[in-house]
Amino acid sequence: MTGSTVDDRGRLYLPKDVREKYGDQYRIVRLESGIKLVRVADDPLEALREEFSDIEKSASELLEDAREDALHEAGK
Numbered sequence: 001m002t003g004s005t006v007d008d009r010g011r012l013y014l015p016k017d018v019r020e021k022y023g024d025q026y027r028i029v030r031l032e033s034g035i036k037l038v039r040v041a042d043d044p045l046e047a048l049r050e051e052f053s054d055i056e057k058s059a060s061e062l063l064e065d066a067r068e069d070a071l072h073e074a075g076k
Helices: 016-022 044-051 059-073
Strands: 026-031 034-039
Touching: none
Parallel strands: none
Antiparallel strands: 026 034
16 A cells, blocks of 8 residues: 655645556545545546457447336336
């Protein structure tokens, strides 16, 4: 685990080894227990393709499945 502090202007500085390994751009995600930094990929579209490469259904099939699940959970 690596520590970092916020300066008087609210800036958070990440150590050089962290920036070199993970990059310079992050999104801040607010959680109940604190925050999480999520790295922004150099090519977000390619990152999404890689993340969901094992999905065999189309977007419309996934949407229909989600609708059916929602209706089932609602008791209809």
